[in-house]
Structures are given as structure tokens and as C-alpha cells.
Amino acid sequence: MYTPILATLGYILSHDGSQVLMIHRNKRPDDIHYGKYNGLGGRLEPNEHVTGGMKREIFEEAGIHVEALNLRGTISWPGFGKHAENWFGFIYLIDKWSGEPHEGNHEGTLEWVPVSAILDLPLWDSDRLFLPMVFDGDTRPFHGFMPYKDGHMVSWSFERL
Numbered sequence: 001m002y003t004p005i006l007a008t009l010g011y012i013l014s015h016d017g018s019q020v021l022m023i024h025r026n027k028r029p030d031d032i033h034y035g036k037y038n039g040l041g042g043r044l045e046p047n048e049h050v051t052g053g054m055k056r057e058i059f060e061e062a063g064i065h066v067e068a069l070n071l072r073g074t075i076s077w078p079g080f081g082k083h084a085e086n087w088f089g090f091i092y093l094i095d096k097w098s099g100e101p102h103e104g105n106h107e108g109t110l111e112w113v114p115v116s117a118i119l120d121l122p123l124w125d126s127d128r129l130f131l132p133m134v135f136d137g138d139t140r141p142f143h144g145f146m147p148y149k150d151g152h153m154v155s156w157s158f159e160r161l
Contacts, residue, residue, distance in 0.1 A: 004076065004088035008041040008054040010069065011134055012062070012094045012101075013115070020115050020135075021062060021101055025108040032082045032151075037113070037121040041089075050090050058094065061105050068096035072134045073142035073158075080148040093134055126153040133160070 012021040023040055025033040040061045044053040055066040069092045077087040104110050113121065115135055119128055126146055133142045144158035 002078070002086060004078070004086040005081075006044040006050070006053075007087055007089045008044065008050060008057055008092065009039045009089050010041050010054050010058055010066075010092040010094050011039045011072075012058065012064070012097060014112060017095065018114060019112040020118060022111055022113050022118070022121065023061065023104070023108045024111055027104070027106060027108050033107075033124075035122055037111075037118075037123055038127075039091075041092075054090070054092050054094075058097070061107070062101040062110055064097045064099035064101050066094055066097050069094045071141055073130065073144060073160075075130060075144040075146055078147045079154075080146075084148070091130070091134060124153075126156065129156050130158070133158075 021040070022037045024037050026035065028034060040058055041054065042057045044050060048056065051069065054069060058064060058066050071090060072093050073091045075089045075091065077089065080087045101110055118131060130142065130144055138160065140160045142158045142160045144156065146156050147154045
């Protein structure tokens with residue numbers, strides 16, 4: 001039986017759409033993501049729906065209020081994480097928000113990065129496979145399968161319907 005940890009992952013665009021707010025995971029050396037850049041997000045709580053969870057995570061991690069978000073896709077990550085858990089992520093692009101992002105949180109520093117330079121950052125190699133679809137403007141969501149073994153991606157497949 002597949003019982004994954006449900007999670008959200010959001011990419012926040014600047015108001016002019018040219019930059020994306022990323023977290024540089026640089027505060028906890030024991031973090032599996034240490035040194036990498038990532039979107040913002042995390043686990044869903046038992047009492048919330050997926051968009052509510054995404055909004056909560058963005059507020060907790062960046063201090064801003066999400067006003068509009070677009071589901072760009074989903075990914076099943078069996079075997080991912082420090083303890084090879086199964087994860088299922090809902091990937092969002094957030095293009096309408098209010099407030100002023102703070103400089104960081106307990107996981108790392110928040111940084112605005114040009115969308116055109118996102119693939120130049122130190123990322124999970126696997127992120128390079130789905131990130132272009134987050135920003136490409138195709139209205140069809142992608143649905144991916146990305147199994148991991150021993151901390152490394154084994155394969156990648158997806159559909160876009």
C-alpha cells in the first residue's frame with residue numbers, strides 16, 4: 001500500500017514575473033537539502049486541504065499572504081528523504097501575493113533569483129527535470145513519478161494532459 005507524506009512546493013514570482021523567491025537551505029548542516037536552493041513548502045497538516053497547506057507554509061516560511069496560486073503539477077517521490085519515505089508533492093506557481101518577504105527562516109536564507117537563472121543554482125539534479133514545466137506557461141499540469149534509492153533519483157517519467 002502506498003501511503004505517502006503529502007506535501008506542497010511553491011515557487012513565488014516577483015510582481016513583475018521576472019524573479020522567483022527561493023530558499024537557500026544554508027542554516028542546518030544536518031538538513032538533507034543543505035546547500036541547495038528550493039521552493040517553499042512542506043508537509044500538509046491533518047486538518048487542512050492542499051491549497052490551505054500551501055498558503056500556511058508560504059506564510060510560515062516567508063511571511064507573505066498568498067492571494068492566487070496555480071497548480072503546475074504533482075510528483076510522486078517514493079523512497080525520498082533522510083529515511084527513504086514516500087512523498088507526494090503538489091507543485092504550485094504563486095503569482096499574486098501581498099506583504100514583504102522576510103530575509104529567511106530556520107531552514108535558510110530567502111533570495112530573489114531571476115527565473116532565467118534558476119537552473120544555474122545548486123539544486124537537486126532531479127529538480128532540473130520538472131522546474132522548466134513549472135515556469136513554461138503551458139496550462140496543462142504535469143504529473144510525475146520520480147523514485148529514489150539511496151538518496152539518488154532512479155528514473156523520471158511524467159504525463160501532461
